[in-house]
Amino acid sequence: MAAFLFRRLMQSALILLGVSFITFVLLYVLPADPVRQIAGRAATAQTVENIRQQLGLDQPFVVQYGRYLLALVQGDLGRSYLQKTEVVDLILSRLPATLLLMMAGISAELVLGLSMGIAAALMRGRLGDQVLMMMSFVTVSAPQFVVSLLMLYVFAVKLGWFPIGGYGTAAHLVLPALTLGILGSGWYSRMMRSSMIEVLRADYIRTARAKGLGRARVVLRHALPNAVLPIIAMIGIDIGIFMGGIVVVESVFGWPGIGQLAWQAIQRVDIPIIMGVTLVSALAIVIGNLLADLIAPFIDPRIRLR
Amino acid sequence: MTKWLASTALVLTLALPAMAQDYTPDPNAKAGGSITVTYKDDVATLDPAIGYDWQNWSMIKSLFDGMMDYVPGTTELRPGLAESYDISPDGLVYTFKLRAGVKFHNGRAMTADDVKYSLDRVTNPETQSPGAGFFAAIAGFDAAGAGGLSGVEVVDPLTVRITLSRPDATFLHVMALNFASVVPKEAVDAAGADFGKMPVGTGAFKLADWTLGQRLVFEKNADYWRAGVPYLVQVVFEVGQEPVVALLRLQNGEVDVPGDGIPPAKFMEVMADPAQAARVVQGGQLHTGYITLNVTQAPFDKLEVRKAVNMAINKDRITQIINGRAVPATQPLPPTMPGYTEGYAGYAYDIDGAKALLAQAGLADGFETDLYVMNTDPNPRIAQAIQQDLAAIGVKANIQSLAQANVIEAGGAGNAPMIWSGGMAWIADFPDPSNFYGPILGCAGAGEGGWNWSKFCDAALDAKATAADSLSDPARAADRLALWSEVYTGVMEQAPWVPVFNEERYTMKSERMGGDDALYVDPVSIPVNYDYVYVK
Numbered sequence: 001m002a003a004f005l006f007r008r009l010m011q012s013a014l015i016l017l018g019v020s021f022i023t024f025v026l027l028y029v030l031p032a033d034p035v036r037q038i039a040g041r042a043a044t045a046q047t048v049e050n051i052r053q054q055l056g057l058d059q060p061f062v063v064q065y066g067r068y069l070l071a072l073v074q075g076d077l078g079r080s081y082l083q084k085t086e087v088v089d090l091i092l093s094r095l096p097a098t099l100l101l102m103m104a105g106i107s108a109e110l111v112l113g114l115s116m117g118i119a120a121a122l123m124r125g126r127l128g129d130q131v132l133m134m135m136s137f138v139t140v141s142a143p144q145f146v147v148s149l150l151m152l153y154v155f156a157v158k159l160g161w162f163p164i165g166g167y168g169t170a171a172h173l174v175l176p177a178l179t180l181g182i183l184g185s186g187w188y189s190r191m192m193r194s195s196m197i198e199v200l201r202a203d204y205i206r207t208a209r210a211k212g213l214g215r216a217r218v219v220l221r222h223a224l225p226n227a228v229l230p231i232i233a234m235i236g237i238d239i240g241i242f243m244g245g246i247v248v249v250e251s252v253f254g255w256p257g258i259g260q261l262a263w264q265a266i267q268r269v270d271i272p273i274i275m276g277v278t279l280v281s282a283l284a285i286v287i288g289n290l291l292a293d294l295i296a297p298f299i300d301p302r303i304r305l306r
Numbered sequence: 307m308t309k310w311l312a313s314t315a316l317v318l319t320l321a322l323p324a325m326a327q328d329y330t331p332d333p334n335a336k337a338g339g340s341i342t343v344t345y346k347d348d349v350a351t352l353d354p355a356i357g358y359d360w361q362n363w364s365m366i367k368s369l370f371d372g373m374m375d376y377v378p379g380t381t382e383l384r385p386g387l388a389e390s391y392d393i394s395p396d397g398l399v400y401t402f403k404l405r406a407g408v409k410f411h412n413g414r415a416m417t418a419d420d421v422k423y424s425l426d427r428v429t430n431p432e433t434q435s436p437g438a439g440f441f442a443a444i445a446g447f448d449a450a451g452a453g454g455l456s457g458v459e460v461v462d463p464l465t466v467r468i469t470l471s472r473p474d475a476t477f478l479h480v481m482a483l484n485f486a487s488v489v490p491k492e493a494v495d496a497a498g499a500d501f502g503k504m505p506v507g508t509g510a511f512k513l514a515d516w517t518l519g520q521r522l523v524f525e526k527n528a529d530y531w532r533a534g535v536p537y538l539v540q541v542v543f544e545v546g547q548e549p550v551v552a553l554l555r556l557q558n559g560e561v562d563v564p565g566d567g568i569p570p571a572k573f574m575e576v577m578a579d580p581a582q583a584a585r586v587v588q589g590g591q592l593h594t595g596y597i598t599l600n601v602t603q604a605p606f607d608k609l610e611v612r613k614a615v616n617m618a619i620n621k622d623r624i625t626q627i628i629n630g631r632a633v634p635a636t637q638p639l640p641p642t643m644p645g646y647t648e649g650y651a652g653y654a655y656d657i658d659g660a661k662a663l664l665a666q667a668g669l670a671d672g673f674e675t676d677l678y679v680m681n682t683d684p685n686p687r688i689a690q691a692i693q694q695d696l697a698a699i700g701v702k703a704n705i706q707s708l709a710q711a712n713v714i715e716a717g718g719a720g721n722a723p724m725i726w727s728g729g730m731a732w733i734a735d736f737p738d739p740s741n742f743y744g745p746i747l748g749c750a751g752a753g754e755g756g757w758n759w760s761k762f763c764d765a766a767l768d769a770k771a772t773a774a775d776s777l778s779d780p781a782r783a784a785d786r787l788a789l790w791s792e793v794y795t796g797v798m799e800q801a802p803w804v805p806v807f808n809e810e811r812y813t814m815k816s817e818r819m820g821g822d823d824a825l826y827v828d829p830v831s832i833p834v835n836y837d838y839v840y841v842k
Contacts, residue, residue: 032711033755036718040358040436041757042735042745047438048755050431082350084502085518093518149550157554164555165547167520251346254547256519264347269711 004305008293012286019282020072020275024065027271034269038081055081068275077279078272080265087276091258095280097167098257101180101250102242104173106235108181109188114231116185117192118219121227124197132189140186144179144245148252151179165254176253183245184238191231199227229300236292240285329378329838331534332821339841340540341562341819343833344547344555348519351502354487355428355435360733361565363484364831365543368524368536370487370507373402373421373466374478378831378838379824381644381737383478387416387488387508387531397473397778402481404464408531410490411512418460423491425468426454437485440735443474475778475786479736482830510536510837519546524836537840553814557582562816565833570684573629576814589827590642591811592734594635594742597677597692597804598717598725598759605675606723610667612801615724616653617660618699624691625807628684635805638742638794642829645739645790652798652805660699672700678722680729681707688806689726717759725759731809732757737829739790743771747797762802767793818842 035052036043043051052058056067071078077087113136120132139147155175156164162175199205200223208218247259258277265273297303351357354370375386385391388402408416428435429450441447445457457469470477480486493506505513510532514525524541543565547555552564553572568576568586576582599606599615606612621634636652639645664670679689689705696703703724708716710729716722734741745751749768751758774789797803813826813833821839828835 030711032709032715033718036714036755037711038434038436041732042358042439043436044439044442045753045755047431047434047436051434054432054434079499083348084351084353084356084499090518097519152551153554157558164558164560165551166544251546252548252551254544254551256546260546261348261519267710 001305005294008290012290015286016279016282020069020279021065023275023278024068025061027274028061028064030269032269034081034271037269072279077276080273081270082268083270083273087272090261090273091276091280094256094258094261097255098246098250098259100173101176101246101255101257102239104177105180105184105242105246105249106238108177109184109238110231110235112181112185113188114192114228116189118196118224118227120189120193121196121200122219124193129193133193136186136189138186139182139184142183144183144248145252147183148176148179148249151175151182152252165252167254167256172253172255176249176255179249179253180242180246183249184242187238188231188234191234192227195230196223196227199223202226225299229296232295232299233292236289239288240281243281243284328384332838332840334820334842335537335838335840336820336842337537337840338539339537339818340542341538341816341839341841342542342544342560343563343565344544344552344561345565346546346548346552348545349522349543352505352513353502354484354489354505354507355424355433355437356502357484358436360832364828364833364836365522365524366484366487366505367509367831368511368541368836369505369509369513370484370489371408371509372482372484372486372488373404374482374486376482376737376830378835379822379828381642381829383482386482387421388481391478393778393780395779397475397776398470400468400470400477400481401461402466402468404466405531406464408508409529410493410508411506411527412490412493414490414492416488416490416508417463418466419463420488420490421466422454422458422460424488425458425486426450427489427494428485429455435485437483440480440483440485443470443472443477443480445469445471447471473776473778475775476736476738476740477778479738479741483736511541514540521545532837536837538836541836556814556816559816562819563833564814567833568812568814570629570631573631573812577629582814585815585817587813587815587823587826589811589813589824590640590829591809591827592640592643592737592829593731593809594638594640594727595632595731595806595809596635596638596727597806598722598727599802599804600720600723600759600761601800601802602720602761603723605667605669605673608667608669609801610663611669613653614660614663614667614699615696615701616801616804617656617663618701619692619695619804619806620655621806622655623695624688627687627691628807628809631812632807632809635808637798638747638803638805639739640734640808643734643737643739643742645787645794647791647795650795650798653801657698664699664701670700672702674702674704675723676706677703678706678708678713678716678725680710680713680726682710682729685726685728688728692726714757718755718757720754720759720761722759726806727759739787739794740771740775743790743793747802760802762797762800764796764800767796770796 035048035057039048039051079086116132120129123129156162162171166172205223208222247263250257250259262277297305345361349362352366354366357366371386373386373388375384377384387405387408389405390403392401404418410416427433429438429441444455446455459467461467490506494501497504510527510530511524512527515523522543526536526539549566549569552561555561556564599612601607625632625634637647637650677689679685686707693703693705717725732746745757747762749763752761752763770793774786777786811827815826818841820842825835825838
C-alpha cells in the first residue's frame, strides 16, 4: 500500500511536470504577445521593451520555464499580467466555489444517472428503457450553454423558485448543480444500465431470488453494490471532464469559480493565470484518479494495490 | 505664493476657471440609494496608472480625480483638482493652482507634492503604465525613472508648474486622463503591487469591499470636495454575469445598469417592447469601425485599388447586420468628435466605379487577399458581408477569423493585408481629433507592433498634424480643428482605411434610475457617470 502510494505520487508529480511543460510551450509559441496586451495600444516601443525586460519575457524559453518551475516549487504561481494580483490568491478565492459546485454537480449526476440506469436495466428492452436511454443520449449531446440558460429561464425567471444566478446560499447552488447533473447523468445512466444488466444475470442474484428475497431487496442490497463498482472508477475520470464543462455553467450562472477565471484569462492572454488554472485542474484530476484507485479495494476486496 | 505671483505676472493669462460651462445640478436629484451594475468579466485593476479598459475606466474616474475633468455628459473640459490654470504664451509652461482642502480617502490633505509624485509614478518605466506615452510632451520624459520628471515642479503646496518640451494642444485633455489621477504616495507604498486592489484617491466614491470574482462595493465619499455629489450612497458591481442573464435580472428588478450593454441577440426584442425601449438611452460614441488596407503590400500599395475597395463596401448593409446600432462612416473621425468634417461625402458605394479603378490598376480580373477579423460575433458576420461586397468587384478575400490578441499581433507585425477592426476598433482616449491620428494613422504607429495596421505613413500629413497640435493657444482652437479636418480629408484621399461605421451607444437602465439622459451616454464614463446619476 505504502509502496503503491509512493509510486503513484511520483507518477502524479511527473504528470504535473509534463502538463506544466506542454502548457508553457503552447503559450510560448502562441502568436500573441502578452507584452502588447499589458502595454496597451498607446504604448511606445520603448515602453513595450521595458515591460518585456521586467517580466523576463526577453529571455530564452529554457530560462523562462526554469524560472517558472523554480517559483512553482516554492508555491509561487506568479502575478497576473493584467490584474497584477497573485495568481495563488485569485485561484484560492475561487477554488471553494468550484469545489462546492463540483461536489454538488457530481452528486446530482450520480443520483440522476444511477437511478435512471437502474430503472432502465430493470425495464430492459421495454419502452421505459428506450425512453430513458433516449433521454441520456439527449442530455449528453445537449449544448451546455442552452441547457443552462433554459434552466435559468424556467426555474429562476418564470417560476421564481431560485435566484437568477449568483453565489452565496444553498438556493444559488441548486440550479447550476442540477444543470451539471442533468448534462452529465447520461454517461452514468448508460454505464449503470449495462453494469446492472450484467450483475442481474449473475448466479448470486439468482440464488438470492431463489431464497425468496424481495425484488427491491435483491436490487438494492445484492445487485447495486456490485454494479456500482465500475462507476466509482468513472468518477475519478469524470472530474477531468467536469473541469472542462464547468466553464460554461459557471459563466451562465455567474458562479465565481476557476472556470470563469480561466475563460477570462485566455481571452486576455494572461499567461500566469492560464498556467495556474491548468496546473490546479490537472492536480484535481490526478487527485481524483488517485482517490478512485484508493477507494476501490474497500468496495471490492478482490482489488489489491501493489 | 509670491514666487507663483511673480511668474504669472509675466505670462499672459490664457484660460481661467471655466465656471460658465460647468454642470448645472439636476433640481430633481435625490441623495441616497444604492444601485447594482453587472459585468461579465472581472475588474482587472483599479490602479489609475494601470487601468486601461472601458470597464475599469469609469470606475477609476469615480475613485480618483486628476487636475482636469469633463463637464458630466459632455466633452467639455473643466478644472478638477486644479482650481485654475495658466498657460504661457509659447504654450510650454502650464501652471496649475490646486484646490485647498481636498482630502484623500485616507484623510490626508492633497498637495502639490502628490501631483508631482503621481506624474513621476505614471511615467516611471517601473510602473509599467500603458498610458506613460501620453505624457511624452513633458520635459524630461525621456529620462523618466526613479528620479522623476524634471518638467514637473512643486512651486508651493498648492501650485504645480509643468514645463513641456514641445507645445501640445491636447495637454489639458491628457491631464484629464485617468493616468494623470492624483494618488497618495503612502498608500501606494503600503499596498505595493496591490494598489490596484486597494485604491486610495480623492474621488466621489471609495472602495469599501472587493470580493474577488464576485463583487465590488463603492461607498460614497462623504468628504468629497465637489459639493452635493455623489447622490448615490453605494454602487455595487457584480462581476461574472453573462449579459443575457444580466438583462433577465434587470427585467426582474435586480439590476440597475447592465455594464456590458444589451446583448446583440436580444437587442431587437428589447427595442420592440415600448416599456423596455423607454429605458434605453441612445447616444453617440467616439468610435469608428474600419477596414485597414496595408499600403506596404501589393496590391494595396496602389491608390486605385484602395479607392476601389472603399467604393465596393456597402456600409448600409453592414450597419443592418448589427441591427442598425451604428451610423455609416465617411471619414476616420466619428461625428461627435470636434474636427469632424461636416458634409464630407467620402467614397460613395459604386460597384462600377470600383471595377473601373481596378481595371486602371491593371487588376481587371481582381485578386486574392486575406481579411483578418476577431472571432467574436458579430465580427465574422461583418467580415462575410465585406467578403461578398469584394466578390462583386472580383476580389476574393479569405477570412482569417482569430482571437483578438492574434489579430492585433498580425496587424502590428504588418502581416495582414486587410483587417476588420471590430472588437478592437479605436475608441478615443479623450475627445480630441489628434487622438485618432498618431497611433493609428500616423508614422509613429506604423512601426513594428504599432496600431497603425495600414502601415500608412505620409510625412506631409504628419507635419500638418504636428502643426495642428502646436496651436495650443485656446483662442486658435477653431484654426486647429480646421487643420485637423484637412489632415483627415488628406488621409481619405490616400484611402488607407475604409471607414465603415460609427457605433452608437445604447445604455439600458432600471426604471428607478434618475438623471439627465446625457449621463447615461457620457462620452468619457462608460456605461454611466456614477457621480451624477441618482435613484428616483
